[in-house]
Amino acid sequence: MIILDKPFVSNFLENTLIEMQVPVLKNTAIQDMKLNSKINFMEESKFIEMLKKNPAQPLFSNSENSINWINKNLDFMDLSEKINIFKDKVIFREKMQSYFPNFYFKQIKLSDLESLNLEEVPFPFIIKPSIGFFSLGVYVVQTREExxxxxxSIRAEMANNKDVFPIEVVNSTNFIIEEMIEGDEYAVDVYFNEKGKPSILNILKHYFASPEDTSDRLYITSKEIITQNRETFLKTLQQIGEVTLIKNFPMHIEFRVDEKGKVGIIEANPMxxxxxxxxxxxxxxxGTNNYQMFFERNTPNWEQVTVGKEKKTYAMVVGDIPKEIKREDIASIDYEKFASKFTHPLEIRQMDYRKFPLFAIAFVEFDESTKDEMLRILNDDLIDCIILK
Structure with missing residues (x-):
């Protein structure tokens, strides 16, 4: 079963649901997004009743916007409690403290930022909303002076995006300050099955333009990334499962790995x-379908699916709007210009820049001859793609 919600449903997900005929909650969001009528939409009462009869069946959402509906309608399950463990970064840190006893973190209200005693905080540190999404309000603080x-910047960004996501997804009231986790950053799509065993569906490496960069501009995956990290991440995911007792639970989780192979958890995003x-x-x-894998309880055969991929890199590139540009000042986007920045674009998804702090998501293939494009796009402000009024 699946709950679809804003801000975005891809054609790929739509087509998957048409093919699989997984029950999909019939809500106002699917009407607003004008999704395909061939999807197996189910009335709310029947959807809830189906879950009451079998609370252990797989339930997925494409968006954390659905959390509010889950909290209001699925109180007969422990799902809201499990979601909150991960959605609230402070609670998650507290849960995992036995595995990371020396990790510094502190909750603070937006209204109290000016009064923070910097003598008590280890530099550098990260500050971000305790409930957040899409790197909004996330900053690296290197020195007291900055x-x-x-x-x-945090106050301006929160004000500029206050109407983009509901409070269950981004809450600008409370923030978490935590020590900087050193190392390379990775993002993992994973689900925990009916026995609580984690199955990794993909591993992405997050690239940054500088130590201060916190954007989601570039994520890549490759055979090497999968092979080098899968077993290491599985061990940490098993620890998470032991602490939280989650089952039938999809998740997007971010790690950092230092030079010695030590794993640190950045955050975990539920459902x-x-x-x-x-x-x-x-x-x-x-060539795998993560939605189908989740519902059918499958795991990629990594030895098989990575055959012939040794010299290739696959990337997700976000065409984000610079923070200094207000969305209402944009007249249009030159999507052809954006696509021309890549030799092997696989798909360019146009996003509604009037609603979101980005105008496109690109899926791109790189090889040895085009890897320099990755560095260029990482440092490109994309101003040449944005036409102002």
Whole structure:
């Protein structure tokens, strides 16, 4: 069963649901998004009754916007409690403290940022909404001197995006300050089956333009990334399962791995895979379907799906709007210009820049001859693609 919600449902997900005929909650969001009528939509009362009869069946959502509906309508399950463990970054840190006893974190209200005692905080540190999404309000603080500037930036960004996501997805009231986790950053799409065993569906490496960069501009996957990290991440995921007792539970989780192979957890996002349907990168890279894998309780045969992929890299590139540009000042987007930045674009998804802080998501293939495009796009402000009024 699946709950579809805003902000975005890809054609790939739509077609998967048409093919599989998985029951989909009939809500106002599917009407607003004008989804295909061939999908197996189910009235709310019947959807709830079906879950009451079998609360252990697989339930997935493409968006954390569905959390509010789950909290209001599925109180006969422990799902809301499980979701909150992961959605609230402070609660999740507290749950995992036995495995990471020396990790520093602190909750603070937006209204109290100016009064933070910087003598008590280890530099550098990360600040972000305790309930957040899409790197909104996420900043790296390197020095005491830049703290007042970052506070102003956080307030401006929260104000600029206050109507984009519901409070269950992004809550600008409470923030978490935590120590900087060193190492390379990875994002993992995973589900825990009916026995609580984790199955990894894809691993993405997150690239940054600089130590201060916190954007979601570039994620890549490759055979090497899968092979080098899968077993290591499975061990940490098993620890998470032991602490939280989750079952039949999809998740998008982010890690950092340092030079010694030590794993640190950045955050875990419940009930979904990579947001805005960018989990679809697995199809472009490996020919696998993460939605189908979840509902059918399958795991990729990594030895098989990575055959012939040794010298290829597959990427998800976000065409994000610079923070200094207000969305209402944009007249249009030059999508052809954006696509021309890649030699092997696989798909360019146009996003509604009037609603979201991005205008496109690109799936791209790179090889040895085009890897320099990755560095260029990482440092490109994309201003040449944005036509202002």
């Amino acid at each position: 703290w007042p500037i970052i506070i102003s 979904r895979f990579a947001g805005l349907c960018v989990t679809d990168l697995a199809y472009f890279a490996w």
